[in-house]
Amino acid sequence: MGAQGCWAMVIILGLLLQPQFLSSQNLTCNQKDWTALRYFMDNLTKTLEGWTTNSSADCCEWEGITCDPPSAGRVIKLVLPNKRLSGKLSDSLSGLDQLKTLNLSHNFLKDSLPLSLFHMPNLEQLDLSYNDFSGLIPESINLPSIRSLNVSANSLKGSLPSHICVNSSGIGFLSLAVNYFSGNISPGLGKCSSLEELYLGTNQLTGVVTEDIFQLQNLRRLGLQDNNLGGKLSPGIANLSNLVRLDISSNNFSGEIPDVFSELKRFQYLIANSNNFSGGIPSSLSNSPTVSLLNLRNNSLEGSIYLNCSAMVTLNSLDLATNKFTGPVPDNLPLCRQLQDVNLARNNFSGQIPESFKQFHSLSYLSLSNSSLHNLSSALQILQQCRNLTALVLTLNFPVETLPDDPNLHFEKLKVLVIASCQLRGSIPQWLSKISSLQLLDLSWNHLNGALPPWLGSYRDLFYLDLSNNSFTGEIPKSLTELPSLIHGNISLEEPSPDFPFFMKRNESARGLQYNQIWSFPPTLELGHNFLSGPVWPEFGNLKKLIVFDLKFNNLSGPIPENLSEMSSLEILDLSHNDLTGTIPPSLESLSFLSIFNVAYNRLYGKIPSGGQFQTFPNSSFEGNNLCGDHRFSCQDNTSEHVSPKRSRKNKDIIIGMVVGIIFGTALLIGLMYLFVLRTHKRNEVDPEKEEPDTNDKNLEELSSRLVVLFQNWESYKELCIDDLLESTNNFDQANIIGCGGFGLVYRGTLPDGRKVAIKRLSGDCGQMDREFRAEVEALSRAQHPNLVHLQGYCMHKNDRLLIYSYMENGSLDYWLHEKVDGPSLLSWETRLKIAQGAARGLAYLHQSCEPHILHRDIKSSNILLDENFKAHLADFGLARLILPYDTHVTTDLVGTLGYIPPEYGQASVATYKGDVYSFGVVLLELLTGKRPMDMCKPKGTRDLISWVIRMKMENKESEVFDPFIYGKQHDKEMLRILEIACLCLNESPKIRPTTQQLVYWLDKVTSLSSV
Template sequence: MFQVGEVQSRLTGTIGDGIVGLSNLTVLELYSNHFTGSIPHDIGELSKLERLLLHVNNLTGTMPQSLMNCVNLVVLNLRVNVLEGNLSAFNFSGFLRLTTLDLGNNHFTGVLPPTLYACKSLSAVRLASNKLEGEISPKILELESLSFLSISTNKLRNVTGALRILRGLKNLSTLMLSKNFFNEMIPQDVNIIEPDGFQKLQVLGFGGCNFTGQIPGWLAKLKKLEVLDLSFNQISGPIPPWLGKLSQLFYMDLSVNLLTGVFPVELTELPALASQQANDKVERTYFELPVFANANNVSLLQYNQLSGLPPAIYLGSNHLNGSIPIEIGKLKVLHQLDLKKNNFSGSIPVQFSNLTNLEKLDLSGNQLSGEIPDSLRRLHFLSFFSVAFNNLQGQIPTGGQFDTFSNSSFEGNVQLCGLVIQRSCPSQQNTNTTAASRSSNKKVLLVLIIGVSFGFASLIGVLTLWILSKRRVNPGGVSDKIEMESISAYSNNGVHPEVDKEASLVVLFPNKNNETKDLTIFEILKSTENFSQENIIGCGGFGLVYKATLPNGTTLAIKKLSGDLGLMEREFKAEVEALSTAQHENLVALQGYCVHDGFRLLMYNYMENGSLDYWLHEKPDGASQLDWPTRLKIAQGASCGLAYLHQICEPHIVHRDIKSSNILLNEKFEAHVADFGLSRLILPYHTHVTTELVGTLGYIPPEYGQAWVATLRGDVYSFGVVMLELITGRRPVDVCKPKMSRELVGWVQQMRIEGKQDQVFDPLLRGKGFEVQMLKVLDVACMCVSHNPFKRPSIREVVEWLKNVGSDNQPTQK
C-alpha cells in the first residue's frame, strides 16, 4: 500500500513516472493533495493494483490507455480533477472486478461509455458534473448489481426513456439525475415504473432540470423513498396529499417551482417526520460513494450515510397560499422547514413551538399577519429564523435564541417593534391617551386625572422595584433561583455588564486541565457565532455540540442541552458539580456549565480527532488509518476511563451509553470516554440504579429488555461491543448486511462456534502480524458480551487483560 491521502500538509508537484516501478503495489492513495500534471502514462505497469484513489487533486490530461492493463482494479476514483477527453473512447471492458467507479467533476465528453456495461461487478458509478451527452442505453441493465448511480449535471436527454430503462435495475437505491433533460416534461404515466420498478429506491434527485408538468403520481409507488429532490424546476399544480403516505420519506425539496394551492395537512402525517419511533425504524443505509447535497441550497456538504441528511421540508419560492396548518406541530422530528417566498397568509401557528428539534425556520416573503408567538423562544436549537417581509406586528420576542437573530430576520414588517430592530414599542398610556382624545372634554379631564394618579403610583412602584433589584439577596454566592435576563448578542441594550454576568453566570471548575480562568456568556455566544450550524461538531441524546474558539486561543466543546430535562435548576447544578469530580486522563474533562435564558450549557475539553465512530465508520478511508497498535491503544485507554467511573470515582458512576461515538480521540489518538448526559450517579457499593431504559441500538445488553435496570455489567457489555467494532471494523447493527450477520455480536459468536474467528478481523488488519493479539482481544470482547451478565468480567479485569495482550497471560472464561 502507498498512502498519503488527507495528510495535514498537502503534497504538491506531479505524480512521478517512477511510481510505476512499484510493481507489487495493490493500493495507491494520493487523494486530497495538490498534485498537478497528468496520470503517469505507464500506470498500467501496476498490474496488481486494486485501489487507485487520486481524487481531489488538480490532475490534467486524459485517462492513459495503459490504465486498461490494471485488470485487478476494484475501486477507481478520479473525482474532482481537470481530466478531459472522450470517455466513450476508453475501453472499460477489462475491469471485471471493478465495483466502484467515480469520475465525477471533470471535463469528460462523449456519451455514456458502452464498454462500461461489461463491468458486471459494478455497484456504484458516479459520472456527474462532466459534459456527457446522448441517452441512457438499455445495455445499462447488464449492471445487475448497480445500486448507486449519479450522472447529474451533464447534457442527457429523453427522461421518459431513461426512467423506463432504469426501472429495470432491481438493486438501485440511489439515483441522481439532476441538471439533465432540460425543459422536458416530467413523465406523468403511473405505469412508467411497472412492473416492480424502483422498489429499492431510497434517494431520487431530479433537481434543476427545468421540468414542466405536475408532481407525478408514480412517486406514490416508491414505498422505500426517503429523499426526494424536485427543486429548481417549473413543476406546477398542487402538492399531492398522497406524499404524506410515504412512510419513510424524511427529506423533501420542492423549492423553486410553480406549485399552487395550500400546504396539504396530510404532509403533517409523514411518519418519519412525525414520530421519532417511526424515524428510528427507517432504513439508514450507507452510500457506496459519498453524495454532495446543498441542504436547501445553503452550502455544499458531503454525506456518507443517508441519516446524515437533516429531516427537512423545503417548499420555498412557489405560489402556495392559504394559512399554515396548525397541525404543523405534529412534525416532531423536523429539523428544517423552509416556506419562504410564497403567498401564505394568516397568523404564525403557536404550534411551531412543539417542534423542539427545529434548527431552521424560514417564513420570509409571505403575507403573514399577527404577532410572532412568544412560545417560539422554547426552540432552543433554532439557529436560523426569518419572518422578513410579511405583515407582522407587535413586539419581537426576546430571550432564548431570539437574542442571537439579527435585524435582517425581521425587516420588511413596518409594524414590528423591539430592540433588535431599534424600533420602540408604543406604551399603553399613549394608546389610552390617543383614544381618550376622541371623547368629550369632560371625559378627557376625568381620564387625565385618573391617568396622572395611576402614573404617579406606577412611578413609585417602578422606583421601589428598581431599588430592590440593586440589593443583593445572597451576597455570599449565586441565588438558587436566578432570574434569567435576555442578553442580545448584538447590543448590551444599556444593561450593565455586571447584571448580565449575574443573570447568566458561567461556572468554571478548578482542575489541572482547565486553561480557562474566566469566561462570560458574551464570549460563549461570540466563540460559537451564536450557536451557528457551521460550528456544530456533534449531536448527543440531549443536545447539539458546538466548537467554541475562545479569545485566548483555547478550544472548547460546548454541549447545548435541551430545555426540558426533568431537572430543577438546583438538581441540575448539583449533578453537574458531582460529575465535575470525575477527573481522569481517559475521561473528557467537564470544564464548567452555564444556565442561560432557558437552556443549559456544558463545557468540555475539545478533542481534535473527534469520535472513534467517525474514524471507523464515517470518515472516508478513516479506518485504514487506524492500524492495530492504535486500535489496541484506544481500547486500553477507554477501558481505563470506564474503570475509573466504576471503581474509583466517588460516588461510582454507571455510564449507561458506552458506544464508539462516545469515545473521543485527541491529536495523539488517545481515548477519552465522553458524554455523561445519560449517567446517573450511584452510591458506593450499590450495584444498580433503576430508571427508564436508555442506550443505543446494538449496544444495549440483553437483560435491559427484561428489567429497566442500568448496571456496571451493562456498561461492560456495551464496551465489549466497542471492542468488537475495533476488531472487525463493522457497526453493531448494519442493515445493509444479510439478515444472519446484521447484528455484530450474534455474527461474531456464530463465527467462533464455527471455528472461523480469524475471519471476523477487519480486512484492513489482516496479514500485518498482529493476529495473536487480535485473538486475545476477541476473547476478552466475547466474555464482555456474554448473555449472562454474571459471566461478564469486571472492567478492572478487562483493563488488566488488555494491558497484558502482548504477554502470554490469557483471560479465563468465568
C-alpha cells in the same frame, strides 16, 4: 523360430516387464521429500486429513501434493490454500529441492519466515498471503527461478525488501501489500526487470517513490495506496509503457499531476483520490483513448473541466468530486459513449445542466450535489432523455425554485431520486407517479406543501421515502401501508462500480451532507416536521420490513394503534410532538429491535409499558403527556381517570361556573392588595437607590447567562461569552457538526487563540432548573482522568445548554471500525488493544474513583473517542444522570443503544455498574470482529453479533470470528484472551461479570501473553 514363436516371446517379455513398468508410474515419494513433509506436518497444530507419519505411506497421494514421476517421484507442488492450517512454517520445506509451487495462502500460519525458504533453487511460485507471519524478510534471498511471490496480508515489518530483486530478477508478480513495512522505499526493485505486477499498498511507507520503479517497462499494475508517500508524482511514470492500472490513493502526493500519460498506450485505471494534487487535469489524461476509470476525488484540482470525449472512447467511470473546479458543467460528457458513472459533487460550478446531456444515453449514476446549479425545470427536462439513468442526486442546488409539475416528465429506469435541501416550493408532482421502478425518493428539507398523493403507495419497489422538513398537509395516504417492498422485502439495488462512492444518506440537517452507500440504507418512512393531520393508520402494522418510522412534529391525532406491534423489524419509532390521545399500547413491548421510541408532547395518558425495550427509553421519550410509570413520572399525580369527551361535555357548566368564580375572587383579592399598598406607601418613603440593586441583579443575571463558565479558570477567557461560541462554530453551522448522539449535536469550535474544542448543544428540555443544571455539570467537570473526554466548561443562554469538551482529532471508534472505508485495515491489533485498555481505565475511574461515582449507561463504540495518538477517551458519561456516592445502582432514566443493552434492563428498571460492563464487552467484540453489534441487513442467524460469536465459540470456531485485518498477526493468544474476557462481560448473570477494576488488570496483563 517361426513367426508365432516370436510373438509368443514378445508377449511373455511384456508380461514379465509389466509390474516394473507399472511401478515406475506409481513410485512413492522420495524419502528426502517424505522427511521434509513430516517435519512440516509436525509443526502444524492439526494433522491434515489423509496425511500420516507412517513411513510406508506414499506422500505423492496426499492432498495438496503433486509429484513428478520422471524425476523419481519428487514433490514439485505443495498447494494447501484455505485449509485453516495453524502453527509454524518449518524450515524443513527447504528439503523439497525440486519444489516449483508452494501455496499456503489464507491460513493461520504464524511467526517468522524461515531463511531457508528464500534459498530454494527451483521454486517458481511462492504464495504465503493472508497468514499471520511476522518479523523481517531475510536479508539474504536467492530464488533464481521465482516468477511469483506473494506475502501480502501478514504482519511483516521492517524496511521494504527491495533487495529481493538482486538474485531473483526473473520475478513477474510481487505483492508485499497489507503489512507493516515502513520507512522509505529503497532502490533495488528496478532490478526485477520482468516485473509485471507490483503491490506495495497499505503499509507505512514514507518519502518519495524511487525512480528505479519507473524503469520497469514490463509493469502492468502498480499499487501504492494507503501509505504516507509524498512529494510530486514523478514524470518518470511515462517509462512504464505497459502500465494498465495505477493506484496511488490515500497518500500525500502534491503538486500537479504530470502530463505524461500519452506515453502509456495501455493505461486504463487511475485511482488517485485523497491526495493533495493541485492544478488541472493533464491533457494526456483528458485525451486518453484507453482510460476506463478516472478517480481524482478529494484533491485540490481547479479550473474548468475539459475532457476530450471524442478521444476518450473507453471512459466508464468518472469521479472528480470534492475539488475546486469552476465554470460550467462540461457539456461534452455525452460524447464519452461508454461513460456510466459520473460524480461531480461538491465543486464550484455555475450555470445549469447543459442541453447536450439529452444525448447522454450511457449515463447510469449521476451526482451533482452541492454544485451551485440553477434551473431545476430545465435539468429534469434534459436528464429525462438519459434513457439508462438509474440514480440521480441533485441535493443542495436550485435554491428557492419550484419543483416542476410537467406531466410530460418521465424517467423510465430511475431507481434513486434525491432533490433534498434545495428550499424548493410547490407540491409533489404527478410525473413522479410514472417512475415505476423507483426505490428511493428523498425530497426532504424543502418548502413543498399540499397533500401527499395516494399514488405514493403504488410503487412496487419503494423502500425509502423521506419527505421530512416540508409543509405538507392533510392525512397520511393510507396507500403507504401497502408498499410491497416494506411488507415482503426483496430489496435489491444495483451497485455501481466499487471504485465509485455514490454518496447518500438520510439528511440530518438542511445541508444534506451526511451521505453513505445507497445499498446500506434501512427501509424508511420519514414524514416528520410537516403539518400532517388525521390518524396513524393501524394498517401500518403490515410493514414488517420497515426499520425507521418517523412522524414527529405533525398534527396527527387519535390513538397509537396496537397493530404497530406487528412491525417486527422496527428500530426507530418517533411519534413525538403530535396530538395523539389514549394510552401507549402494551403490545409495543414485543418490538424487540426497537432502540429509539419517542411519544413526547402528545396528549397521551395512563401507564408507560415496562416490558421489552421500554425500560431502556429515557424519560424525555414520554414527557409532555399525562403518562406515569414505575420509577418515571409518579402515578400518584395521575390517579384520576383521563377525562373522556363525553364526561367533559357533562361537566361543562360546572367548569364555566368555577372559572367565573375564580375570576371574581381574583379581582376582589387584587383590589384589597391595592388598598394595602397605598397605605404602606403613605407610611414609608421610597428610596430610589434601594431599587437599583433589583435592576442590577436582573442585568447581572442576563449577563451571566451569556458568559461561558470554564472550570480551568483560564485567565485569557474570563469574559468568553455565547457570542464567542457562536463565532467559533459559525453560528452552529451544519458544516461544523462532528457528532450526533442521544443528547444532542456536537460541533467543532475554534476559540480565539486557535484552540479547538467540541461543543455539545443539548437537545430538548434539560428538565432542570438553572441552579440544578449548574450543580450537575460542575460535578461532571470534576471527573478528570487521562481516558475521559474532559468537560472544560458550559454556557446557558435562553433555552440553550452548551457543554464544552476537549476536541478529539480522530473521531470515534465507531467511525474507524464501521464507517471509514479503510478504517479497519488501519487499526492494527496493537492499536485496538490500546483502545480497549484505555477505555477500561476510564470506565473504572468513573465507577470507583470519581466522586460522586458515575454510571455511564451508554457505553458503545461511538462514545469512545480517539485523540491524535489513538488514545481512547470515554465520552457522554454522566449526561444521563449522576448517581450518589457509593450507590450501586440507579432506578431512573434508563438509556442505552440497541445491541449494547444488557438483558436485565428489559426485566427491571435498574441500571448498574455491571450493565456498563456488559456494554463494554460488546465493544470488545467490535474490536475483535470489526462487526456491528446489530446488522439488520444480514441473515437472521448472523444479525446479532453476541449470539453469533458465542455460537462459533461453542463450535470451536473462534478463529472465524476475528477481523481478517488483525487475526493471528503475531497476537493470536492475546486475541483469544480478549475473547474470553468479552464473554465474561457478556454473561447473562450480572453477578458473574467482572468489575471494571478486574477488567483493567486483565487487559493490562494481556500483552504478556505474546511472550509466553
